Amino acid sequence: MWGWILVPFAYALVSVSSAIIVCRILDLPDPRKEGSKNPGATNVLRFGGKKAAAVTLIGDVLKGLIPVVVGSILGLEPLLLAAVGLAAFLGHLYPLFFGFQGGKGVATAFGVLIGFSWPVGLALAVTWLVAAKIVRISSLSALIAAVLAPIYVWWFTQTPVLLTAACLISALLFWRHRSNIRRLLAGEESSIGR
Numbered sequence: 001m002w003g004w005i006l007v008p009f010a011y012a013l014v015s016v017s018s019a020i021i022v023c024r025i026l027d028l029p030d031p032r033k034e035g036s037k038n039p040g041a042t043n044v045l046r047f048g049g050k051k052a053a054a055v056t057l058i059g060d061v062l063k064g065l066i067p068v069v070v071g072s073i074l075g076l077e078p079l080l081l082a083a084v085g086l087a088a089f090l091g092h093l094y095p096l097f098f099g100f101q102g103g104k105g106v107a108t109a110f111g112v113l114i115g116f117s118w119p120v121g122l123a124l125a126v127t128w129l130v131a132a133k134i135v136r137i138s139s140l141s142a143l144i145a146a147v148l149a150p151i152y153v154w155w156f157t158q159t160p161v162l163l164t165a166a167c168l169i170s171a172l173l174f175w176r177h178r179s180n181i182r183r184l185l186a187g188e189e190s191s192i193g194r
Helices: 002-014 018-025 043-050 050-073 078-093 106-116 118-135 137-157 160-176 178-188
Strands: none
Touching: 002 043, 002 050, 002 078, 018 043, 043 137, 043 160, 078 106, 078 160, 106 118, 106 137, 106 160, 118 137, 118 178, 137 160, 137 178, 160 178
16 A cells, blocks of 8 residues: 555656756756756756755755665555655656656666665766776766666666666657757767866
8 A cells, every 4th residue: 555655646746847946046047947968967967066966966866766676664665665756757758847847867776776776876977987087978877777677687786677767768868858858869978077
């Protein structure tokens, strides 16, 4: 019973946009109307600075992590835990409270996957950092991590439903990054620090 209550709760909780709230509190422009118009940490960094971006990033990670951790504490079976994680992720991509216009989901996906298994989160963090050091492009680093996420989930959990959830999350990350992929193919994607 708790699991089925937690699924819509996770979606509603994560529908609260960290980027929009941080920008309102700090009297910054609405991230949906500035820069890339994406309500996420990378866009907030462009016009709001490192502190605002860091708070946004932490908020987005926690939004994915908290519902899954609560589900784990409640002892949800893997199917329900996967449903909670997907609901949280979808809440960030398509937030109920902000006209279903959300971020691209990298930080929230990271939070969900840490909730599934902390070694998965560690492996993803290392993957992103190494990729970012080599390619110097945040979106490409995120996409590399997204490709490897299902492999890490299977390696560390051996749980088919969590693997399925990770595959869906990775597919949605690619879908949400389709404009970045077009820019990458055209050689026009911004590098880190630019």
